[in-house]
Amino acid sequence: MQIDREKCTGCEACHPYCTVAAIHSLKKDEGEDLVSIIDQDECVECGVCYRAKICPTDAIYPVELKWPRSVRGVFSDPITVHKETGLAGRGTEEMKTNDVTGRIRRGHAGVAIELGRPGVGTRFRDVDIMAQAVAKAGAVFEPKNPVTFLMVNKATGKIREDILNEKVLSAIIECGIEINKLENLLSVIKATSSKLDTVFSLDLIRRMGEKGEIETLPIAKRAGFALRPNTKNNIGFGRPLFKEDK
Ligand code: SF4
Ligand code: SF4
Numbered sequence: 391m392q393i394d395r396e397k398c399t400g401c402e403a404c405h406p407y408c409t410v411a412a413i414h415s416l417k418k419d420e421g422e423d424l425v426s427i428i429d430q431d432e433c434v435e436c437g438v439c440y441r442a443k444i445c446p447t448d449a450i451y452p453v454e455l456k457w458p459r460s461v462r463g464v465f466s467d468p469i470t471v472h473k474e475t476g477l478a479g480r481g482t483e484e485m486k487t488n489d490v491t492g493r494i495r496r497g498h499a500g501v502a503i504e505l506g507r508p509g510v511g512t513r514f515r516d517v518d519i520m521a522q523a524v525a526k527a528g529a530v531f532e533p534k535n536p537v538t539f540l541m542v543n544k545a546t547g548k549i550r551e552d553i554l555n556e557k558v559l560s561a562i563i564e565c566g567i568e569i570n571k572l573e574n575l576l577s578v579i580k581a582t583s584s585k586l587d588t589v590f591s592l593d594l595i596r597r598m599g600e601k602g603e604i605e606t607l608p609i610a611k612r613a614g615f616a617l618r619p620n621t622k623n624n625i626g627f628g629r630p631l632f633k634e635d636k
Contacts, residue, residue, distance in 0.1 A: 391433055391440060393426055397449035400424030404450060407439045409466075409508045409559060434511050434559045435462035437469070458553045461514075465536070465558035488595055492632030493532075499572050499606055500595030501529065503579065505588055506560035512588040514540070515554045517561050520590070521547030523582040527575040529565035537563050569596075569605065576613030 393404075393413075400423060405413050412432035415424045426449075428439075440450050455463050463470045494500040503520055506512030517537060525531070525547035531538045542550045547563075567575050572594075579592065592615060594606040610617060 391428055391435060391437070392451055392453055393428055394449045394451060395425050395427075397447045398425045398445075399447060399449075400426060401446065402426065403444050403446065404439050404442075407442045407444055408433075409436050409438050410434055410511045410557075411509070413439065432511075432557065433462075434466040434557050435459070436466040436559055437463070458556055461540070461553050461556050462558050465561050466511075487629075488597070488632075490629040490632055494566060494595050494597060496597055497569055498566055499569050500532075500564070500566050500593075501572075501575065501579075502565075502593035502595070503563040503590050504560055504593065505563070505586070505590040506558060507589055507591075508559060510589055511557050511559050512561060512586075512590075513555060513557045514549050514561070516586045516588050517563065518547075518549040518554055519585055520579070520582055521549060521563050523547075523578050524563065524565055524575060527567075527578040528571045529567050529575055532564035532566065535562065535564040537561050569609075572606065573609045573613055576610060576615065580614050 400415060402415060402424075404426060405411075405415075408428075410432055412429045412434075413426055414429060415426055417424060435455060437452065439445075440452055488494050488500070501524070503524070505517055505520065521531075521537070521541065525545065529547075531541065531544055531547065533544075537549075538544060540549050540553060542548050576592075583590070592610075594610060596604060596606045598604055607617060
């Protein structure tokens with residue numbers, strides 16, 4: 391995203407709309423008038439400042455994004471569709487619809503690590519650090535996830551070198567693991583958090599037991615994670631429930 395210096399009056403109306411505080415004021419070269427600029431290294435190309443139509447002089451305008459910068463829009467702008475997966479957004483829809491897809495089977499847990507948040511963002515350098523750490527602990531990456539497509543090696547979790555400095559609003563690593571390896575994986579995730587220059591939240595996906603028990607909860611507690619007792623229920627838009635052989 392760019393600001394036309396000739397049109398900008400420096401009113402600062404756009405500043406609070408930026409999701410990562412990348413818009414700043416500075417003095418125009420020839421005088422004392424202020425003009426706003428977008429820090430291109432910090433801008434995640436989410437498009438919010440442009441779509442908000444807040445600028446009274448239409449000074450904010452999008453530019454065509456070329457690789458590797460285009461990856462910023464793919465992960466930060468919810469109306470941009472990821473070419474390889476055909477999905478808009480950061481993760482796979484099926485993470486939330488296990489009741490109809492059966493992607494996470496008995497004896498396994500799904501793990502999603504959501505790096506970055508509005509106001510903070512994340513660089514792929516941090517995604518790379520976390521992905522390589524969880525791969526070493528035995529996690530298997532979800533093949534349809536957008537982050538997985540950016541790995542040069544899906545066994546090690548190594549992210550392609552040319553995007554490591556690219557900053558996005560957030561990116562989700564999705565993987566699966568046998569339940570008996572989950573506690574170690576969560577301990578690895580906890581230990582890796584101190585190496586990151588961003589925040590993340592952790593999702594655990596698991597089939598409930600016959601009596602409604604959720605096996606992952608005590609495991610997450612033992613690994614040192616504080617749990618938030620909220621749920622997101624998605625019944626799969628009318629598709630039949632997946633039936634797993636016993
Ligand atoms: S596109 Fe998004 S990140 Fe970039 S300046 Fe606008 S609001 Fe900020
Ligand atoms: S809203 Fe428009 S005119 Fe005002 S500071 Fe932002 S870009 Fe400049």
